[in-house]
Amino acid sequence: MHLNYHFLKFLCPALQSKLKGFEIFTCFSQNKDELVIGCKDSDQEYFIRANFLPSISCLSFPDEFKRGKKNTVSLFPELIGQSITKFELIPFERAFTILLSSGDTLLFKLHGARCNMLYFPSGHTTPSKLSRNELRDDFQITIDSLSKNLDLSFENFESLEGNASKFIPTLGKVPREWLRSKGYIEANLEEKWALIQTLLDMLESPLFSIVKHLEGHYLTLLPEENPIYTSADPIDACNELFRYLVVIQAFEKEKNHWIKYFEDINKKSKAYIQKTEEKLLTLENDASPAQIADVIMANLHQIPKGSETIELFNFYTQKNENIKLKRGISPQKTAENLYRKSKNRKIELDQLYQNLSDKEALLEDVQLKLMKIKEITNFKALKSFLKDHNLISQQKEKLEQSPFKRFEIEGFEVLVGKSAKSNDEMLRYFAWKEDLWLHAKDVSGSHVIVKFKSGLNFPKSVLERAAELAAYYSKNKNESLAPVIYTPVKYVRKVKGSAPGAVMVDREQVIMVSPSGPRD
Numbered sequence: 001m002h003l004n005y006h007f008l009k010f011l012c013p014a015l016q017s018k019l020k021g022f023e024i025f026t027c028f029s030q031n032k033d034e035l036v037i038g039c040k041d042s043d044q045e046y047f048i049r050a051n052f053l054p055s056i057s058c059l060s061f062p063d064e065f066k067r068g069k070k071n072t073v074s075l076f077p078e079l080i081g082q083s084i085t086k087f088e089l090i091p092f093e094r095a096f097t098i099l100l101s102s103g104d105t106l107l108f109k110l111h112g113a114r115c116n117m118l119y120f121p122s123g124h125t126t127p128s129k130l131s132r133n134e135l136r137d138d139f140q141i142t143i144d145s146l147s148k149n150l151d152l153s154f155e156n157f158e159s160l161e162g163n164a165s166k167f168i169p170t171l172g173k174v175p176r177e178w179l180r181s182k183g184y185i186e187a188n189l190e191e192k193w194a195l196i197q198t199l200l201d202m203l204e205s206p207l208f209s210i211v212k213h214l215e216g217h218y219l220t221l222l223p224e225e226n227p228i229y230t231s232a233d234p235i236d237a238c239n240e241l242f243r244y245l246v247v248i249q250a251f252e253k254e255k256n257h258w259i260k261y262f263e264d265i266n267k268k269s270k271a272y273i274q275k276t277e278e279k280l281l282t283l284e285n286d287a288s289p290a291q292i293a294d295v296i297m298a299n300l301h302q303i304p305k306g307s308e309t310i311e312l313f314n315f316y317t318q319k320n321e322n323i324k325l326k327r328g329i330s331p332q333k334t335a336e337n338l339y340r341k342s343k344n345r346k347i348e349l350d351q352l353y354q355n356l357s358d359k360e361a362l363l364e365d366v367q368l369k370l371m372k373i374k375e376i377t378n379f380k381a382l383k384s385f386l387k388d389h390n391l392i393s394q395q396k397e398k399l400e401q402s403p404f405k406r407f408e409i410e411g412f413e414v415l416v417g418k419s420a421k422s423n424d425e426m427l428r429y430f431a432w433k434e435d436l437w438l439h440a441k442d443v444s445g446s447h448v449i450v451k452f453k454s455g456l457n458f459p460k461s462v463l464e465r466a467a468e469l470a471a472y473y474s475k476n477k478n479e480s481l482a483p484v485i486y487t488p489v490k491y492v493r494k495v496k497g498s499a500p501g502a503v504m505v506d507r508e509q510v511i512m513v514s515p516s517g518p519r520d
Helices: 005-019 136-140 154-159 173-181 189-203 234-285 289-298 331-374 379-388 391-400 420-429 460-472
Strands: 023-029 034-040 045-053 056-060 084-089 095-100 105-109 116-120 208-213 216-220 229-231 309-314 319-324 404-409 412-417 436-440 448-450 482-488 509-513
Touching (some): 005 045, 005 084, 005 095, 045 116, 045 234, 136 460, 154 189, 229 234, 234 379, 289 319, 331 379, 379 391, 448 460, 460 509
Antiparallel strands (some): 034 045, 045 056, 084 095, 105 116, 208 216, 208 229, 412 448, 482 509
16 A cells, blocks of 8 residues: 555655755666655755666655665756755545646656656646656656546445445555455445445554565555554655565565575475486396396307297296397397497496485585575575575576576566577467567567566557567667567467478567667
């Protein structure tokens, strides 16, 4: 609920009280999809830090922030020297504005994966600059168009047949889950109305809790039995949630990645050891081919010419045994082949014992690393551990062996083939039928795959950016405008015997874009 209208109702007045009159002295970014605005008065400094990463969108307001010496870029120079006059909430919307002394306006649009900051110069109804330029549709936004006026009367509730999402579209996931848990779906209209009123009363209470669940951490205005943090200050709640989402949760994600990495090696090593031990047992218990060769050579005079099976006395086992001979191969040649096979078996046994020893050493090492990494509690120790064991460079090498380049556009994973052969491999092993496939029209180039996300359509801005990459990684790279075809992967097929990278497309649409490569 940290991006929710009902939380912003408390946050905006708190920011107004704290930052009104502060002068903006810096505005920059030093991480992907990050915006930092530094404000000060005569006594102190405060920062507005917006993390607009689609996977972790959140705000924080630290009282100190050290700007890095490298990988940092200044933004919005128009803001420097201006004073903050007002924080204003957009009615019934996940957005608020900051009004500046010159009449300029900053709009913070907190729409989940499409979060953005829009800059409106004084007198302009549409923005001239965006924090995230890839969200091009935001250039058409007006502040007035975002404002809503909801009718919260019982009459309107009744006309909507108690549909909570239509009655209060600002609720968000957590409040809707609360309604569902209280039997809202099965309740009659009067019971639903009573639940809605109870919920609205709770949303008016300025008590903010942070809760941890399987998908991560979230902030709520609703009562919780076991919150990990509780505060009546919305700014403090924002800062604490930022710490959990960006620092703790990111650390846990990275740590869990490496735990899974070692657990996979651990599992595969144990399986290999078990199979190798079983194979060694079989090889050692089976009779050596050299013994059969000795029996054949000792009984050459008893083997009729052209025999395929002969019963001979095996002086190793002290039993008569049926020995198979291949048609067209003499007994002497058969014995010779068996002696060679026996020699190879010894080499195989030696190799298996060496492999077993190596794998047991690897298993011991992995289990030790797994134990150590589970004890790590912070990013600094984790990075030190990865560096000491050369794991970061190993991971980079692994990524470099991938058949595609990987990008992220507004939370969507985008794959770009590295070669004609890689295009085939990517389409065969890494694409699903509902993914989106793109390719520069009528010229050679990389296949581009936009991975499907359940329940989400591909936004126009994602399609355009992926098409720009497809045009950039093609023969049309230097054109000012290039056509790119796109279609779901299910309409793309490889024809047997066709050249690497060549495909048949059963349905396609065309989009015109300017080729544009990766953006830092």
